[in-house]
Every structure is written in C-alpha cells, then in structure tokens.
Amino acid sequence: MSRTSDLPATGLTPALLGEADRELLLRLLALRTAGPLETGGREPVDLWEAQRVYAEAAAGLGFRVVHHAAAGPGALTGEQVPLVVREAVRTVPGFLDSQPNMVLRLGPDALPPAATVMFNVHLDTVAGGGPPSFDGRRFHGRGAIDAKGPAVALLAGLRAALESVPGLGTEVGVLIQLVSGEEGGAMGVFGTKVLAEQGYLGRLNVFCEPTGCRVLPRATASMTARLRVEGRDGIDDAPGAGHNATVLLGFLAQHLATVLPPQATDGQVCVAGLHTGDLHNKVYGTGRLLLNLSYGSPASGEAMERALAEAVRTGLEEFHSRFAGQPLLALTAREAASITTLEWLKRGLPALGGEDAWAEELLLDGAGLDPWPPEEPAFTCDAIWLAERPGTSTVVFGPGDLGANQAHAEGEFADLAELDRYAAALTRLLTTFARNRLDQGN
DSSP, X not given: OOOGGGSOOSOOOOOOOOHHHHXXXXXXXXXXXXXXXXXXXXXXXXXXHHHHHHHHHHHTTTOEEEEEEOOOGGGSOSTTSOHHHHHHHHHSTTTTTTSOXXXXXXXXXXXXXXXXXXXXXXXOBOSOOOOOEEOSSEEEXXXXXXXXXXXXXXXXXXXXXXXXXXXXXXXXXXXXXXEXXXXXXXXXXXXXXXXXXXXXXXXXXXXXXXXXXXXXXXXBEEEEEEEEEEOOOEETTSGGGSOOHHHHHHHHHHHHHHHSGGGOTTSOEEEEEEEOOSOSSEEOOEEEEEEEEEESSHHHHHHHHHHHHHHHHHHHHHHHHHHTTOTTTHHHHHHHHHHEEEEEEEOOOOXXXXXXXXXHIIIIIISOOEEOOTTSOOOBOGGGGGTTOTTOEEEEXXXXXXXXXXXXXXXXXXXXXXXXXXHHHHHHHHHHHHHHHHHHTO
16 A cells, blocks of 8 residues: 655646647547537537547546446436426437537546545537637637636646556546536536436545636526516507517516625526517517526525515516506506516526535645635536535636636637646645545555
C-alpha cells in the first residue's frame, strides 16, 4: 500500500494543455452536439462521435469505457421530467437515441465509491456559435467554456496527477461521466439523473461547470410556469368586442416582475417569453407568458409555487379593478380570471445545498482551492441530481464564467490560460483526495 510519506508534498508540476489537448478541443468544438431541444431536430447530433473521440484520448491515461448508451423511455416518467422533454420524445424521431451518455473508469471495478472521485462533464451544447478557432491564446466555438474546454482540461489535470501520485488508478479510482441532456431545458433527466441512479458516483463528485475556479457546494433547481389566456379574438374595428390577451398578459408580466423577486430568497425570477400574435390589425384573444423560477431548496421551491399562484390571483384582481371601466378592455377585465390558467411545465426537481464540512476541509484547506462567495447566488446545473445522496459530497467547480465567457451567446470563448489554471487546480484536488484516501488505508 502507498503511504502519504511516499507522495510529493509540494512542487507539483502544473498541468498544462499540450498540443494534443489543443487539437482534441478543436476537434470536439467542430462536432455538432446541440441536441434536438436546441435545434428542433433539424440538425444532426454528433454526440456519439464526440464521446468516442474523448474516450480515445482518455484511453491514453488508462481509462476504459464502462457504459455507453442512450437512456430508455422508462427514464422519462414522473413529474420531474419537463414537459418539453416528454413532448420531444413523442414528436422528434430518434430523440433519445441521438443523445447517449458515456462513463469512463480509471481503476479496478471493485474500488468502492469511498475510494473514487467522479467528474461530470456535459458535451451537449446550446445551438449557434461560429466556427471553432484558436489563435494561440483563446479558443472560440460553441462549448469552449460550457463545457468541452473544461472536459479537455480535466484530462490534462489527470495526466499530471497520475505522474505525481502513486496509487491513483489502482487504489484510488476516477469516473468521468460524459452526459447529454444538460442544455435545452432537459435538466439532465435522461443524462446525469440516469447515471446517478445506476450508481456511477464517487465519494467526491465534481461538476465541471464555469465557476471561476471557485468551489461551489450549491446548485439551484428551476421550475417553469406558463400563464395561458384562452379568450376570443377581435378585429381592429371593434377591439372591445374581443378579449385582449396582449394587454392582459403584459399587465401580468409587469405585476409578476414586481411582486415575485422579493420572495425569491435563494433563487431568481425570470419573466420570459410573451406571445400573442404578429399582426397589427387584430386583437388577439389567446396568448402565453412563460416564467422560470429557480430555488435553492425543495422548501423554497414549494414556497415559490404558492407565491406565484397568489401573485397571479392578485394580478387578475388588480387588472379587473383598473380596466373594468375602460370600454375597450371591459370584457377582458370582467372575464380575466375565467380565461387565464396557470400551468406547470417543469417542477418538483431537487436542489443541491447545505454545508459540507468534509468537502470544505478537503478542497479549501487541503487542496487550497478558492471558495464560492456565500453571498453570491448559485446557478442551476445537473449537480441537483446528487442532492442528499448518502456517503457523497458534490461540488460545482470549473474555469471561466458563464456570462463573461458568453457561454450561451455568440462569441463563446475560453482562454488557454484559464484552462491551464483549471487543470492545475484539478491536479491539486486529485492529489489531496488520493493522499487522504491512501492515508486512511494504512
């Protein structure tokens, strides 16, 4: 058995992305991995190939494929599956088959989760983005920071750790989950959730999402609501004869944007898409308004559900009070409550939160990593599916920033320096975990 005294205490070689790593990242960036929820099923999805390409690179470090398959239809049952996913399975040919998941393992199968670190990386991306490029300093392309760049940096960090730590890969194992279904509103229900339920977990589980190389022990969940108005259309010559969904939903959007945010104590309120119609000479009697509500715990999620229902009720009352005396809107005001319904497209998802003294001691004190500021809000990612799993600790930890690196916008980028920094941090993380585990075994 290896002993802590046999391991290098200081002076670990920084894990830098070499030429092969840079070529791997450009190759991954060139593959089309936006799923059908992003493209409407109108573009090919190269996720099978992207995962195989990554597995080939990881094989050079000793990783082998232990799982490579798409989730079955049985995984998409229950309230936690977003409506958009249920509808896509029904309407998009090959929806699940085009979005597989892969698990790579380093170390014997018999190693228990207590001796294992798991890394989760999603290779699916949002749609759009220009052609991939690298100018010697900066990578551009869809997935550069979210999350193909972190996936490649992970291999660089592992390489340096393997060179430095006897026992890593023999007495201490590593799992890498390469998942689909993180983007597009799928919330990981046919990716991370499925792999977690199959037991591909470690004592420490790291989700490689942009956090500025700060350890984030929390992840919010989100729920999506839709306000639907089902009234009667009118014409521009007699606008008061129909229900005006545009004015009604516009009023409710402003009302909800005012009264809901103060009640979101550990999440965010996003008043999102509003649509009634596109013509100028018609009063639209039907329409819809979308809201996305994030929360940091199941209790606060339930509280936000109640808060939204109450805010809709008071909004409808205020609309009636304000517009009942307006001839052009009197009909809409009088019948607003009867033509407006609140529907849930997604709710009931878990959230990752709470203090974790073991992870804090390991990662902050032991590995010297930086913490996520407690006053800064968390964000939503697949880490929610590891909430309240006995014997596990889960963190979100990755390079860059979702906003600053334009992760879901045009011009997404990742600087080589920030990927190098992340790789070096992962080397420290792995070294510290391995030392602690090997120490416990002696």
